[in-house]
Amino acid sequence: MATCESMCPSTEVKFRSRNGLINQLEATASSRNGPRYKYVADPQKMVKEYSRSAADTHKYNKPDLLRPFPVLMRTVDYLLELYYALGNRRQEASSNQFSSIFSFVSDRLRSVRQDMVMQNLDGKSTVILMEKMLPFYIETDGLCKMMVVPSYNPKLHDFQLEECFGRWHDEIKSSGDITPNSLISAAFFFRQLHRKPTLLHELFIFRPKLSQDTFNLIRSICSSFYSNNYYRFFCQFKSLDSLLRYSLSDSVFTLRQSAMRIISVAFRTSVARLPSKLLADWLGFPVNIDIFNVFLHLYNVIPDDQGNILVSAIKLVEIPYENLPSRQY
Amino acid sequence: MSFLRSVGDYFNEIENLNYGQNWKNGEKMSKLLSLEDEHSKHSFLQVNDYGEKNRRCRVAEDEALDEIVCLHLHVLYNVHEAKDLITAQSTQIRIIQVFNKEILQKRRDENWFLPIFYRLCTDLRWLSKEAQSCASGDDEGDSNADSYFESAAKAITECYRTCVSDVHAEEGRTKKVAMLNMTNQLFQIYFQINKLNLLKPLIRAIDNCGPLYSKFLMADKVAYNYFLGRKALFDGELSLAEKSLMYAFRNCPAECMSNKKKILIYLIPVKMFLGHMPTASLLHEYRLDEFQEVVAAVKDGDVGRVDAALTKNEPFFIKCGIFLVLEKLRTITSRTLFKKVSQIIGTTQIPLEAFLTGLRLVGVTDVNMDELECIIANLIAEKKIKGYLAHQQQKLVISKTNAFPTLSSVTSS
Amino acid sequence: MSSTSNTAAPTGAAAKKDPKAAVVVDKKETEEEEFEEFPIQEWAERADGEDDDVNVWEDNWDDETHESEFSKQLKEELRKGGHPIA
Numbered sequence: 001m002a003t004c005e006s007m008c009p010s011t012e013v014k015f016r017s018r019n020g021l022i023n024q025l026e027a028t029a030s031s032r033n034g035p036r037y038k039y040v041a042d043p044q045k046m047v048k049e050y051s052r053s054a055a056d057t058h059k060y061n062k063p064d065l066l067r068p069f070p071v072l073m074r075t076v077d078y079l080l081e082l083y084y085a086l087g088n089r090r091q092e093a094s095s096n097q098f099s100s101i102f103s104f105v106s107d108r109l110r111s112v113r114q115d116m117v118m119q120n121l122d123g124k125s126t127v128i129l130m131e132k133m134l135p136f137y138i139e140t141d142g143l144c145k146m147m148v149v150p151s152y153n154p155k156l157h158d159f160q161l162e163e164c165f166g167r168w169h170d171e172i173k174s175s176g177d178i179t180p181n182s183l184i185s186a187a188f189f190f191r192q193l194h195r196k197p198t199l200l201h202e203l204f205i206f207r208p209k210l211s212q213d214t215f216n217l218i219r220s221i222c223s224s225f226y227s228n229n230y231y232r233f234f235c236q237f238k239s240l241d242s243l244l245r246y247s248l249s250d251s252v253f254t255l256r257q258s259a260m261r262i263i264s265v266a267f268r269t270s271v272a273r274l275p276s277k278l279l280a281d282w283l284g285f286p287v288n289i290d291i292f293n294v295f296l297h298l299y300n301v302i303p304d305d306q307g308n309i310l311v312s313a314i315k316l317v318e319i320p321y322e323n324l325p326s327r328q329y
Numbered sequence: 330m331s332f333l334r335s336v337g338d339y340f341n342e343i344e345n346l347n348y349g350q351n352w353k354n355g356e357k358m359s360k361l362l363s364l365e366d367e368h369s370k371h372s373f374l375q376v377n378d379y380g381e382k383n384r385r386c387r388v389a390e391d392e393a394l395d396e397i398v399c400l401h402l403h404v405l406y407n408v409h410e411a412k413d414l415i416t417a418q419s420t421q422i423r424i425i426q427v428f429n430k431e432i433l434q435k436r437r438d439e440n441w442f443l444p445i446f447y448r449l450c451t452d453l454r455w456l457s458k459e460a461q462s463c464a465s466g467d468d469e470g471d472s473n474a475d476s477y478f479e480s481a482a483k484a485i486t487e488c489y490r491t492c493v494s495d496v497h498a499e500e501g502r503t504k505k506v507a508m509l510n511m512t513n514q515l516f517q518i519y520f521q522i523n524k525l526n527l528l529k530p531l532i533r534a535i536d537n538c539g540p541l542y543s544k545f546l547m548a549d550k551v552a553y554n555y556f557l558g559r560k561a562l563f564d565g566e567l568s569l570a571e572k573s574l575m576y577a578f579r580n581c582p583a584e585c586m587s588n589k590k591k592i593l594i595y596l597i598p599v600k601m602f603l604g605h606m607p608t609a610s611l612l613h614e615y616r617l618d619e620f621q622e623v624v625a626a627v628k629d630g631d632v633g634r635v636d637a638a639l640t641k642n643e644p645f646f647i648k649c650g651i652f653l654v655l656e657k658l659r660t661i662t663s664r665t666l667f668k669k670v671s672q673i674i675g676t677t678q679i680p681l682e683a684f685l686t687g688l689r690l691v692g693v694t695d696v697n698m699d700e701l702e703c704i705i706a707n708l709i710a711e712k713k714i715k716g717y718l719a720h721q722q723q724k725l726v727i728s729k730t731n732a733f734p735t736l737s738s739v740t741s742s
Numbered sequence: 743m744s745s746t747s748n749t750a751a752p753t754g755a756a757a758k759k760d761p762k763a764a765v766v767v768d769k770k771e772t773e774e775e776e777f778e779e780f781p782i783q784e785w786a787e788r789a790d791g792e793d794d795d796v797n798v799w800e801d802n803w804d805d806e807t808h809e810s811e812f813s814k815q816l817k818e819e820l821r822k823g824g825h826p827i828a
Contacts, residue, residue, distance in 0.1 A: 197563060197564060197565055197653075198523065198525070198563050198653075200652065200653040200656075201523070201563070201650050201652070201653065202523060204647045204652065205523075223656055226653065226656075226657075227656070227657070227659070227660060227707070228707050229700070229703055229704065229707070230703060231699050231700045231702075231703035232700055232703070235700075261710065262706050262707055262709075262710040263706060265706075265709060265710045266705070266706035266707075266709040266710055266717060266718050267706065267717060267718050267720055268717060269717055269719075272717075272719070272720070272721075273721075274720055282699065282703070
């Protein structure tokens with residue numbers, strides 16, 4: 001039973017107001033530029049927080065504290081609006097504003113999921129809500145791996161992605177008649193590509209839920225990755241929806257390293273050179289050659305005056321997982 | 330075994346076997362507690378809550394076995410009479426829990442009852458599968474998609490822990506011998522729910538079990554190597570896959586055609602990848618003609634034909650889970666094609682255009698020069714071609730000798 | 743020709759098809775995924791090399807001593823493409 005009709009239960013509004021625990025994004029226009037302890041709660045903007053003491057379910061499982069499905073929908077829509085209002089998120093990602101909105105939305109969405117679990121929300125509604133939330137998590141996962149975002153905690157974020165995708169996948173699998181969103185389905189597989197050799201097997205099991213086109217796309221990308229066909233992979237990669245590109249962030253990272261190894265072996269002679277622009281294209285880097293050159297630098301290579309690199313100069317090194325230049329696209 | 334006419338007969342049989350507690354009797358008793366045995370068809374043995382009845386037969390002087398027998402009758406009732414496989418499955422779990430607590434944990438220096446235990450686990454797996462299909466027919470969608478298998482795995486794992494910690498038993502009576510059979514049981518469950526990574530510690534335990542390995546039954550060893558080989562194949566560990574599957578195939582009795590065939594389904598792709606092609610007669614003998622097309626195309630270097638052959642028998646290959654592996658055969662097929670092109674051109678510097686011509690001939694028309702370089706680069710990096718790509722001249726320069734080493738001599742997968 | 747009993751086969755069909763199989767396919771184990779139980783539990787182990795069948799795996803398919811039809815086609819195609827043939 002869930003009866004809370006607002007995004008935030010009134011008891012929590014009162015409690016947080018009294019104790020100076022209001023987030024800047026929840027404060028009234030007049031109070032939010034002042035000091036934190038002086039924030040005034042804007043009832044239109046207050047959203048229920050994630051509660052760490054979820055173990056104490058007796059306390060939190062009261063109907064008046066739980067938001068029913070229509071309210072959860074409203075809440076998620078509101079939160080996503082805040083995020084999408086940033087406009088061009090790629091440009092904004094390095095800003096403070098991005099960092100605070102990202103952190104706020106992540107936390108409040110987590111609370112939505114908590115409400116869902118506590119009221120034992122049905123499968124169909126669960127999938128609807130997850131499919132709303134997932135694009136936010138997927139996109140921010142990709143963005144935060146490309147640039148420095150102070151509030152981004154990789155472990156926590158990955159955990160949340162796992163949680164969302166896990167529930168989404170379970171519900172889809174056990175129901176007979178929910179048709180999953182094709183972008184989310186593709187993202188689900190792409191996200192695991194770099195660490196699961198048996199992914200294609202799972203894809204075939206999931207096949208009945210997918211359209212032929214979606215299935216072919218996922219399969220093609222996975223096959224290219226597994227056969228280290230960097231050329232085909234990045235060709236397809238470039239024309240993918242941005243959400244899917246974000247979900248492939250880790251695969252991109254991994255494949256580029258394999259590709260550098262392969263290229264440094266296969267094209268190697270004492271004098272052989274390759275155009276830097278060509279390599280950048282092969283490895284799916286943006287047109288701006290400076291970005292690629294930062295990547296090359298990791299391998300101890302600098303293009304000469306003609307823009308060529310000496311293949312034998314490539315030094316194969318282990319690039320750290322968090323390395324930003326190797327993840328640009 | 331004598332013909333059973335009543336519940337009394339049944340209990341007598343069990344009691345008699347229980348008096349002489351040895352492995353042979355354990356095997357006999359396992360049949361009496363098996364869902365597949367003849368006795369399960371008798372309606373007088375399909376009894377709901379037999380243990381609760383005021384006047385009933387008992388297994389004298391063995392409360393644990395008595396409880397298990399009664400629960401078994403309850404399972405039979407639910408399977409055949411009530412047709413409630415979900416209750417049957419949970420009852421079977423209860424049996425295993427009782428077995429663990431009252432027999433495995435309490436009876437020191439004894440292991441004659443292990444055949445019974447193996448049978449109980451096997452039946453639990455079957456019941457889990459049946460319960461799972463019943464549940465997914467439901468509109469509820471509440472339960473986790475694999476919950477019955479998970480609960481079965483949990484119950485079996487607890488027993489595994491008990492057996493593995495049986496360190497002080499006398500020679501020949503340790504429960505540790507159950508390790509392999511239980512590993513196999515868990516293997517099958519984890520294959521079903523695609524959680525093979527959970528097997529790592531179990532596999533390590535078998536690898537480290539030392540002289541105990543010689544005490545394991547042949548039947549379990551063959552099964553274990555089959556599962557291990559399959560897993561190795563999925564993990565891309567080709568030499569382990571070959572070693573294990575070859576062992577299983579070699580030691581599987583010739584009469585067990587069905588099992589030999591199953592082993593071959595996984596062994597064939599592994600062997601092909603390592604450069605050993607199955608003969609047509611082998612494929613035919615084991616009714617694996619689905620592979621004929623693929624094998625012929627790989628030998629020829631005809632990439633287009635490989636694709637067509639894989640598509641044609643796609644449902645079969647997918648069901649076996651070898652589709653991904655077979656896709657990898659494209660790589661070695663390309664290698665063979667390129668080898669033929671090189672031999673025909675006859676020099677050590679081959680224009681890349683020649684390879685494209687070859688690919689077009691076999692029906693591959695969507696590969697451009699850049700992608701061709703990528704494909705060849707991979708073959709070079711995998712040591713399947715000895716040479717280098719001269720990008721500016723658009724040529725492949727190969728070594729004078731042994732530019733295309735035999736696949737079996739190349740160690741990298 | 744290539745349809746073996748892979749999809750849900752009727753009970754016992756697999757056993758009937760194969761005259762070599764001495765093992766009766768159990769009613770419950772028509773599922774192809776399950777590794778069937780062996781009728782006996784213990785027998786002698788065979789070492790590496792003691793294989794049942796000889797000539798089961800081919801290794802010399804790669805050394806083309808005579809030209810296949812396909813190789814002839816390939817040669818022709820390359821010649822047409824203007825490549826000098828050895």
